[in-house]
Amino acid sequence: MKAVRKYALSMLFAATAMAGSSAWAHATLQSATPAKDAEVTSSPKEVTLQFNEHLESAFSNAKLVDSTGKEVTTQKATLDATDHSVMKLAVPALTPGQYKVEYVAVGHDGHRRKGDYSFTVK
Numbered sequence: 834m835k836a837v838r839k840y841a842l843s844m845l846f847a848a849t850a851m852a853g854s855s856a857w858a859h860a861t862l863q864s865a866t867p868a869k870d871a872e873v874t875s876s877p878k879e880v881t882l883q884f885n886e887h888l889e890s891a892f893s894n895a896k897l898v899d900s901t902g903k904e905v906t907t908q909k910a911t912l913d914a915t916d917h918s919v920m921k922l923a924v925p926a927l928t929p930g931q932y933k934v935e936y937v938a939v940g941h942d943g944h945r946r947k948g949d950y951s952f953t954v955k
Contacts, residue, residue, distance in 0.1 A: 860893075860940035861885045862948055869950040876927035876954055880934055882910075887917040892939035895922045900931045910936075927954045 866881040867873050882895060895910040906922055913919035920936070935949040 859942065859944045860888055860938035860946050862936070862938070865934065865950065867952040869952070871952040872955055873952065874955050877924055879924055880922040882920040882922075882934070882936060882938075884918045884920070884938055884940070886940045888912055888920060889939045889941070889943075890917070892945065893920060893937060895920055895934060895936040897922065897924060898933050898935060905932070929954050 861884060862882060863885050864883045867877050880895065880897060890912045893910070893912070895906075896904050897906045898904050905925060905927065907925070908923045910920050910922040913921060920938070922934075931951055931953045933949050933951045936947070938946045938948070940946075
């Protein structure tokens, strides 16, 4: 009986640990350049997004829109060649104003995460 109880407890622990780890499995933005709410003095050449896990390039993307909602980027975002948790987006010369980065990140678990943040060019 003691062995059965020990086995049941170990199975419960394993199931709880697995359930807890899958809650953390989604791709989450860790940092960005330019940063959220940053005020930059000149137009950045690119936006760099750092996630907590490697992304699936076929399903992950980002774009930059101006204050009217018009997309200002013309190229697809790419993953860094050596670190697939880093997404880069080439940015054309920006005029002063507020811009919003909109992204979709899909990690190895297949879950799609959407997000956005803004920064200002002075």
